[in-house]
Amino acid sequence: MQLSVWTYEGPPHIGAMRVATGMRGVHYLLHSPQGDTYADLLFTMIERRDHRPPVTYTTFQARDLGKDTSELFQTAAHDVIARHAPDALLVGASCTAELIQDDPAGLVEKMGLGLPVIPLDLPSYQRKEHWGASETFYQIVRTLTDKRRRAPDRAGRRARANLLGPTALGFRHRDDIVEVTALLSELGIDVHVVAPLGASVDQIASLGEADFNIVLYPETGEAAAQWLEREFRQPYTRTVPIGVNATMEFIAEVAGLAGVDSALMLDRARSRMSWWSRSIDSTYLTGKRVFIFGDGTHAVAAARIASEELGFKVVGLGCYNRETARDVRAAARQLGLEPLITDDHLVVEQAIKDAQPELVLGTQMERHIAKRFAIPCAVISAPVHVQDFPARHSPQMGFEGANVIFDTWVHPLVMGLEEHLLTMFRDDFEFHDGAGASHLGPGHAAPAEAPVIAAADTAAAWSADAERELKKIPFFVRGKARRNTELFAQEQGIDTIELATLYEAKAHYAR
Amino acid sequence: MNAPVLAPPQAPADDGALPVLRERGQREVFCGLTGIVWLHRKMQDAFFLVVGSRTCAHLLQSAAGVMIFAEPRFATAIMEERDLAGLADANEELDRIVRQLIERRPEIRTLFLVGSCPSEVIKLDLARAAERLGAAYAPHVRILNYSGSGIETTFTEGEDACLAALVPEMPALDADAPANLVIAGSLPDIVEDQFRRIFDELGIGPVACLPARTLADTPGIGPNTRYLLAQPFLGETGQRLDGRGATRIDALFPFGVEGTTAWFHAAAAAFNIPADRVAAVLAPYQARAAQAIAHHRDRLAGRSIFFMPDSQLEIPLARFLANELGMVLTEIGTPYLHRHHLAAELAALPPGVQISEGQDVDRQLDRVRAIRPDLTVCGLGLANPLEAQGLSTKWAIELVFSPIHGFDQAGDLAELFARPLRRRDVLKV
Numbered sequence: 058m059q060l061s062v063w064t065y066e067g068p069p070h071i072g073a074m075r076v077a078t079g080m081r082g083v084h085y086l087l088h089s090p091q092g093d094t095y096a097d098l099l100f101t102m103i104e105r106r107d108h109r110p111p112v113t114y115t116t117f118q119a120r121d122l123g124k125d126t127s128e129l130f131q132t133a134a135h136d137v138i139a140r141h142a143p144d145a146l147l148v149g150a151s152c153t154a155e156l157i158q159d160d161p162a163g164l165v166e167k168m169g170l171g172l173p174v175i176p177l178d179l180p181s182y183q184r185k186e187h188w189g190a191s192e193t194f195y196q197i198v199r200t201l202t203d204k205r206r207r208a209p210d211r212a213g214r215r216a217r218a219n220l221l222g223p224t225a226l227g228f229r230h231r232d233d234i235v236e237v238t239a240l241l242s243e244l245g246i247d248v249h250v251v252a253p254l255g256a257s258v259d260q261i262a263s264l265g266e267a268d269f270n271i272v273l274y275p276e277t278g279e280a281a282a283q284w285l286e287r288e289f290r291q292p293y294t295r296t297v298p299i300g301v302n303a304t305m306e307f308i309a310e311v312a313g314l315a316g317v318d319s320a321l322m323l324d325r326a327r328s329r330m331s332w333w334s335r336s337i338d339s340t341y342l343t344g345k346r347v348f349i350f351g352d353g354t355h356a357v358a359a360a361r362i363a364s365e366e367l368g369f370k371v372v373g374l375g376c377y378n379r380e381t382a383r384d385v386r387a388a389a390r391q392l393g394l395e396p397l398i399t400d401d402h403l404v405v406e407q408a409i410k411d412a413q414p415e416l417v418l419g420t421q422m423e424r425h426i427a428k429r430f431a432i433p434c435a436v437i438s439a440p441v442h443v444q445d446f447p448a449r450h451s452p453q454m455g456f457e458g459a460n461v462i463f464d465t466w467v468h469p470l471v472m473g474l475e476e477h478l479l480t481m482f483r484d485d486f487e488f489h490d491g492a493g494a495s496h497l498g499p500g501h502a503a504p505a506e507a508p509v510i511a512a513a514d515t516a517a518a519w520s521a522d523a524e525r526e527l528k529k530i531p532f533f534v535r536g537k538a539r540r541n542t543e544l545f546a547q548e549q550g551i552d553t554i555e556l557a558t559l560y561e562a563k564a565h566y567a568r
Numbered sequence: 569m570n571a572p573v574l575a576p577p578q579a580p581a582d583d584g585a586l587p588v589l590r591e592r593g594q595r596e597v598f599c600g601l602t603g604i605v606w607l608h609r610k611m612q613d614a615f616f617l618v619v620g621s622r623t624c625a626h627l628l629q630s631a632a633g634v635m636i637f638a639e640p641r642f643a644t645a646i647m648e649e650r651d652l653a654g655l656a657d658a659n660e661e662l663d664r665i666v667r668q669l670i671e672r673r674p675e676i677r678t679l680f681l682v683g684s685c686p687s688e689v690i691k692l693d694l695a696r697a698a699e700r701l702g703a704a705y706a707p708h709v710r711i712l713n714y715s716g717s718g719i720e721t722t723f724t725e726g727e728d729a730c731l732a733a734l735v736p737e738m739p740a741l742d743a744d745a746p747a748n749l750v751i752a753g754s755l756p757d758i759v760e761d762q763f764r765r766i767f768d769e770l771g772i773g774p775v776a777c778l779p780a781r782t783l784a785d786t787p788g789i790g791p792n793t794r795y796l797l798a799q800p801f802l803g804e805t806g807q808r809l810d811g812r813g814a815t816r817i818d819a820l821f822p823f824g825v826e827g828t829t830a831w832f833h834a835a836a837a838a839f840n841i842p843a844d845r846v847a848a849v850l851a852p853y854q855a856r857a858a859q860a861i862a863h864h865r866d867r868l869a870g871r872s873i874f875f876m877p878d879s880q881l882e883i884p885l886a887r888f889l890a891n892e893l894g895m896v897l898t899e900i901g902t903p904y905l906h907r908h909h910l911a912a913e914l915a916a917l918p919p920g921v922q923i924s925e926g927q928d929v930d931r932q933l934d935r936v937r938a939i940r941p942d943l944t945v946c947g948l949g950l951a952n953p954l955e956a957q958g959l960s961t962k963w964a965i966e967l968v969f970s971p972i973h974g975f976d977q978a979g980d981l982a983e984l985f986a987r988p989l990r991r992r993d994v995l996k997v
């Protein structure tokens with residue numbers, strides 16, 4: 058058993074729901090007890106969908122346990138066909154139904170429903186949401202893709218690619234598709250099918266007619282891409298175009314696969330991000346310590362942007378989904394970091410405490426952890442809340458995605474000029490800690506002092522002078538200063554931290 | 569397996585003159601685990617440990633929204649594959665988790681081990697585990713067990729199961745102890761305080777609440793105990809209170825002027841307080857509430873409303889909306905109809921109302937679309953899809969989380985229903 062308050066991923070059948078809800082003409086019959094319909098509101102509330110997810114729950118109760126549940130399942134299957142007339146049916150079990158061993162697949166096979174039925178075997182006690190989405194999409198592709206439909210001869214036509222991986226409830230999937238489609242169009246490449254998001258059963262049947270595949274999100278699309286590569290010899294992309302450099306590499310990669318020239322496009326890469334990052338107001342971003350956690354794809358992409366494109370120093374990198382752990386480990390090694398592969402939010406919280414970053418990039422959970430420590434934070438990965446399914450166009454991918462990322466990450470940091478003022482006038486009547494936020498006007502108390510975490514194993518006491526001096530250090534680096542000074546005192550065998558100790562430590566740790 | 573927590577259906581008081589549509593099929597409802605979200609706010613020294621799957625943890629997280637981050641006093645022990653292999657191992661795991669939890673949160677006085685669908689299907693005996701652990705941690709921590717599983721409980725029935733587990737913990741009072749009053753059902757603190765002040769004015773006491781805010785204040789119970797239900801979903805709790813010799817005071821539920829007035833009058837009658845004195849005490853409260861309700865009457869009178877089943881609050885709320893705001897009732901769906909506890913409510917409804925118990929969600933939505941009510945009360949999974957079809961909705965879960973009982977919340981309660989209609993009229997996009 059694992060003691061858990063927060064879970065980064067839902068169970069695997071939620072992943073299957075994300076695929077079914079994203080598609081057209083697919084219905085998911087889920088063998089499950091009363092109450093599992095809670096998942097509907099993730100789609101209707103967080104993503105604000107205007108339709109119910111295409112999921113029917115058998116809703117067995119205690120009195121049904123025993124023989125009755127299999128009958129219930131078959132009745133529900135008939136009802137689904139009669140009411141929704143889907144083009145394909147997914148059948149599976151949630152965690153409880155897995156325990157009563159009704160075998161949904163066997164039950165439905167015997168019924169001869171006259172439409173493609175895709176049984177899903179999603180082990181709820183070993184696997185999680187992303188894996189469930191990946192496996193569901195893979196099974197759909199494997200079952201529904203027509204092996205006779207292949208790409209026609211290339212003579213005299215534009216290259217075609219499928220976009221694989223976007224789902225319902227995906228972080229910025231809606232706008233990433235728009236962005237990547239526009240990039241491809243400019244290169245002279247057509248998008249054949251986007252799947253699962255928005256795809257019909259017939260479109261899945263035609264996947265083989267594309268020349269190659271673009272895997273937008275390996276977490277959900279790679280397994281299907283690998284199968285298509287085996288069956289149709291369609292190569293697929295390895296670069297995820299998040300960040301300016303990754304986008305340039307992606308353009309080169311797809312141009313290579315499509316046999317088109319990308320030189321012109323690479324010459325005039327149009328992200329404002331490059332100039333924004335070079336402009337002098339961004340100088341203060343140099344060496345800002347950033348902690349990054351999320352799904353593997355977004356975490357690795359963010360680490361690259363942070364170090365190469367914004368000049369941050371990455372001080373922590375990790376992911377919660379072990380399927381992408383290998384990529385995260387490689388990226389962390391390159392940055393000289395110990396990778397953090399965990400789905401325990403308490404471990405992440407401790408790592409953030411230990412690293413004392415100036416910026417946290419993470420999920421909804423890291424947003425809350427950062428809030429508790431009063432550290433600026435931006436969201437880069439699911440799981441996310443309703444505000445991260447915005448009305449405005451907000452991709453993460455491509456050149457516009459890079460613009461969005463620049464704004465999103467820099468926004469929570471104190472702007473350069475303001476930081477300069479804060480440091481210069483730190484005892485000033487309007488800027489000192491007790492003054493509160495200037496934009497709130499007079500009469501607003503300062504936020505409560507963020508909990509400063511003393512190193513557990515130091516016994517050094519602070520003199521009153523040193524403590525006062527520490528308070529003059531801007532709040533967003535104070536935690537780091539305290540930590541460094543205490544470590545320094547410990548190393549030097551100093552019992553009481555005096556004013557001098559503080560400045561000696563500062564010199565010792567000078568960047 | 570634990571004994572089922574559902575009370576056997578009571579014999580109807582009037583032998584079922586009321587036609588009730590009973591349906592079975594897909595249900596779009598929460599399971600009883602959801603009750604933890606508000607129960608842990610009410611019981612300040614209690615912790616709720618769900619023994620379940622990742623789905624259970626995910627549900628709590630989805631239902632608790634931002635509360636997850638305030639160091640909440642609930643968590644899930646997520647069962648993994650190795651826990652399913654053998655029972656002895658599962659118990660050791662449970663011991664380890666409970667130890668970890670109590671070390672982390674030494675201020676906990678009551679720990680609820682909450683059963684879920686997976687723990688019940690594999691017949692993990694949490695009642696026995698609670699006994700065993702309870703002996704180990706006594707007297708510092710009391711360890712209790714109930715089921716919030718979807719196969720046993722719907723939404724607010726989780727509170728019923730939890731309070732039913734507390735009844736055996738109530739100290740026994742002697743046969744000659746003075747009469748005391750227990751208000752059963754968790755209420756927001758502000759509402760509880762208002763009710764206590766009114767009981768004081770009426771000269772009724774001692775008054776205690778189940779659940780109390782802390783374990784130490786759990787009320788005593790004996791043959792002279794009278795109890796008053798503040799919530800309509802407490803079938804099992806009522807049965808256990810009866811079992812310990814207490815007597816239920818039959819009344820409307822305290823929603824709106826009519827319900828709250830009747831509730832206090834019934835309590836006063838049980839304590840031999842003259843009705844004219846009660847009327848004098850309540851008059852200023854009634855006037856204030858009537859004034860607050862009047863603001864919304866223009867907007868709601870004549871409007872039709874449809875309740876999809878959710879919490880068992882539907883029938884008392886429908887009675888309030890029809891009798892005090894002039895709304896037209898179409899169908900009132902409830903997940904479970906306790907005819908005995910709701911006898912007064914059913915009698916106070918306008919004649920000819922369609923009541924439905926249980927659900928086949930697709931068929932019920934067909935009826936909603938056919939009737940096209942002005943307002944549909946439903947869950948969050950259905951609200952936006954119905955809005956997209958041009959039907960105004962009021963999401964039901966808010967009615968469980970907001971202060972809506974009593975005189976001083978009557979206006980707020982009306983406002984909850986008036987607001988979506990007002991919004992529909994002001995939007996020009």
